[in-house]
Amino acid sequence: MLSRTLLCVAVASGSTCALADTVWLKNGDRLTGTITVYDGGKLMLTTDYGGAIPIDMTKVKTLESNQQLLVKQGNDHTDHNTVSKALQPADEGKVILANGTAPQTIDLASIQQIMKPRPLIQDFTWKGNVDAAMDFKRAENDTDDYNVAFKTSARHGLWRHTGDGEYNREKEDGSTNTNNWNAEYALDRFFTDHWFWQGRFNYKHDNVEDLARQRQIGTGPGYQFWDDELGAFSLGSLINNTSYKYSDGTSDSFYSVSMKWDYNRYLIGKTFELFTTGELGRPLSNVADYSLDAEVGVRYKVTDWASLNVKYEKDLITGTQDGNDLDSSRVTAGFGVTW
Structure with missing residues (x-):
């Protein structure tokens, strides 16, 4: 009975960790929480241990998230918006936009904004x-x-x-x-x-x-x-x-x-x-x-x-x-x- 209880706790803990977003920093630190928005050079990560933490994107090595996010890229001439089903870690300074059969690796420096897509019909x-x-x-x-x-x-x-x-x-x-x-x-x-x-x-x-x-x-x-x-x-x-x-x-x-x-x-x-x-x-x-x-x-x-x-x-x-x-x-x- 005790073994089953410990197994359930372990599975629940593993599921919680899997659902958390992760930010790897260039200095080797790793932060977990929920990515809420990126704008103006600051990535907001909401955590249960420190509230909302603003992170300088130039200090970020790569990202991981299992939530659907709207990623806006742009330069002096064009803007490109992608609704990514998930973000997957990549080499330093890059991230993978997971979109089913066509994942795309992009530079973090090319990202202008990250936010949650907001459909017209939604919950209260x-x-x-x-x-x-x-x-x-x-x-x-x-x-x-x-x-x-x-x-x-x-x-x-x-x-x-x-x-x-x-x-x-x-x-x-x-x-x-x-x-x-x-x-x-x-x-x-x-x-x-x-x-x-x-x-x-x-x-x-x-x-x-x-x-x-x-x-x-x-x-x-x-x-x-x-x-x-x-x-x-x-x-x-x-x-x-x-x-x-x-x-x-x-x-x-x-x-x-x-x-x-x-x-x-x-x-x-x-x-x-x-x-x-x-x-x-x-x-x-x-x-x-x-x-x-x-x-x-x-x-x-x-x-x-x-x-x-x-x-x-x-x-x-x-x-x-x-x-x-x-x-x-x-x-x-x-x-x-x-x-």
């Missing part, structure tokens, strides 16, 4: 982040500044759900200068790998500005340029039913058209993330000239889940009939959680 995926920033200043003028923002996206097959929100509050010498929050929910239905149709609801509430409430319900087509391990980029065009309510009790209701964008890009082995989201809109009447709600920023990953972030936000509405224009800018720096 969920990702998101929460960013928080606080600033307390005690001087001639005392200032308390708070900012909390979140964004999350869940996808299963042809459907994608996206929600985001933000809360801002700033007090100076006991007087509140900024106090607002907003929330948005969007539902996308994909028809191809790239084209989708979106329905969206957005609400903003401001306790300080003359424009106290904004509400939008919109729908329209969108295009997903890419969505993979290194980031995503999409554009959408919407026809919206929009309403403004002002602090004096007056209100406007009108239709508008807008263009949305959502972009993020991981750099240097997913250590840094550049991101920007926003919406540029124009009313189909004379209520206002145009509106802009946008943010741009960068995140630095401290651990697998923790990050530092800096972002710039702009909220602008110009040309309102009663002169209650909105022009708000904000720079925040803080701590975030990513999943």
